[in-house]
Amino acid sequence: MKLIPVSAGNFHCDGGALFGAIPKVLWNKVYPCDENNFTKLNLLCLLVETGDRKILIETGIGNHYPEKHFKNMGVTSVTEMVSSLKEKGYSTEDITDVFFTHLHWDHCTGAVKTVDGKLELVFPNATMWSSKTQWEHAKISNPRERAAYHRPILDFLMESGKLQLIEKEGELFPGFEIRMFNGHTPGQMLPILHTKKHSFIYTSDLVPTAANIPMLWISAYDLDPAQVMEEKEKFLKEAAKKNYVLFFEHDYYTECATVQETEKGVQLKEKLSLAELL
Template sequence: MLKIKNYEIHLLESGRFALDGGAVFGVIPKPLWSRKVDVDEENRVTMSLTTPVIIGKDRKILIDSGVGNKLEEKLKKIYKVDFNYDIEKSLTDFGIKPQEITDVIITHLHFDHVGGCVKQIDGRYIPSFPNARYYVQRKQFDWANNPTELDRASFMKKNFMPLLENNVLDIIDGEFYLTSDIVVYVTDGHTPGLQHVFIRDSENPVFFASDLIPMSHHIPTTWITAFDLFPVDLIKEKKYYLDQAARNNWTIIFPHDPYIKAVKVKKGEKYFEISEIIEKRDNE
């Protein structure tokens, strides 16, 4: 748990899955990235689905929701989805009922980030958190409804259109404040309209990197994924936010690191690097 002035931030698991190592590390040669992560017999890297829940000021705010339970069997096998960490189960185990969630900030509409926002009951798709408002960027919403051939497999309309149909989705244009001390920043390198939640605090500000920095291994600025649509832009964005984090003592939370949940960074001789591990997996 991360504790700051007005909030507690609990880093829950909403699932685990696996992606091809070449896709996870893009142009980085396997002899380099394989020193840092293990792969299975199909060259897949295990990825976590870290879902922060922010508690404070009479709100319970969820950031993303994982894969959910609607994937076809074929995709479950391809992505090696582990449903032992379903977001509703994780919340319930933690002591939070789905109806207690007040806000869901969807960083973007890729299936591994938004899938848990909608569930299927008796053939109907309904919001998983019935009393929540859901937030997404207009650029991302428009892109998800008209993706390119390169990234269309990442978007599944059943994961987000029911939110619009049930009038619980707020489509936002640009940076916005959810509260006086929770601001949402926007980048476009990974996918247009990627949201990053920043919690202001004079001593220990917190930044949820989303897929700008999926894992701790992606802290070096040129270590990016094959899923990043605009890699040159992403590198510039990553440099900017890492520099802010190093200068201002931010804690960075990763969405997909199966071992390290949150860190502080510093500027090294060549790249930014971890200066302190703030939170690791319970079993590590």
């Protein structure tokens, strides 16, 4: 199994949103913001090459939004994912599978591009995967979360016949295990990638950055904060016990990390790069 990071650009969000009830005087020491309180975030996808499959986890944002939206969200690039793939020696046609942890705009809308007002698949040969729970939830959602879903893109993905819905946890592909988490949004799927040396967990929005590892440091975007804390604490204890490596989708400063149990709960152990682990 080969793991290759693929950049889909960057964006930003308000530091208060990223860390919820944690005071700025605390979070700003470990995750800085600018003069407007914006924190930089990554859009880091992960290409998993295993057997005859080339599985891309997440796809970034895409080019569907007005310029004002990109400016407000600090989006740096809508084409970087394709160019990043090419730099690593892959084309969009090579991708056999696209895995969405969930269907919020910054995780999946880059799988589609708008060309002359029409939608087209970026990965024409790929089967796409989402959880059934997340798909059903995205259709109803709630006023606070609804803006995170781009309905025309999601409908296009389903109508293309390429989107498959997963109903339960387990092994999707050899060495590619799925876990379900519901606190951030119902049916968020996180992959655990079992390589010969390590098991990597793609943390998505369960743990957006290394600074979000402490149990109480959760995002204001989480729909059910109490459930997120319970899910995160349980999983991070497992990660500490089994020495999983966390791979962060959104951390601008840290690619990977390990965790350890302490008297104060699970805490950061070591920051690492993917390259030094493979």
